[in-house]
Amino acid sequence: MKEKIFSLIVVMMFSLPSYAGLSTGNERDACFKEHKEIADAYNCLYQKRVESDNQLDVLISEISKKIISNYDYPTEKPDSSDETVGSVYNKYFLDSQKAWMTYKKNLCLGVASSIGEAARDYQSYKDQCEINLNKLHIEELHIMDLPPAK
Structure with a gap:
């Protein structure tokens, strides 16, 4: 029983920092440093999240075009003419x-939600988390290393 409790404590100790890391970042820090009013800081971070989402959407669209352009030959399925x-x-x-x-x-x-859904910083935690994951995903997508569209 003591081993299970100890294991649970160890798992919780290592999982908490990873959540904290996802909710913190340069964007959040810059917005809160730049704006005196808390609402303005939240709006700043929201705009940074929207920009991050747009950057990711543009990259996904570019990759989609590259895929279609670079792999324009027919499949080997006999029933799929186009x-x-x-x-x-x-x-x-x-x-x-x-x-x-x-x-x-x-x-x-x-x-x-780790800080409570009614907490004032809830949205800023969510926005920064999405920005951080977008950055990581953009790096992943660049690994595809597709040639330019024809």
Whole structure:
């Protein structure tokens, strides 16, 4: 029994810093340093989150175009006359991005709820978490290293 309790405590100790890390960042720090009014700081961080989302959306769109352009040859399926490898690849790519967006939203809701959903900083925790995950995902997408669209 003592081993289980000890294991639980160790797991909780290591999981808490990771949540704290997702809710903190340069954007949040800059907004709160730059704006005296708390509402203005929250709006600043919200705008930074919107910009981050837009940057990710643009990259996803560019990658989608590259996939369709670079894999424009037909599939080997006899019954799919107008289907290309790119259209199949792109479908899976876009489906994975939708799933990732859901993951991001849900994880950041969890991270923000760690301070209580009624807490004043709830939204700023959520926004910073989404910015941090967007940055990491942008790095992941760059690893695809696709050639430019034809």
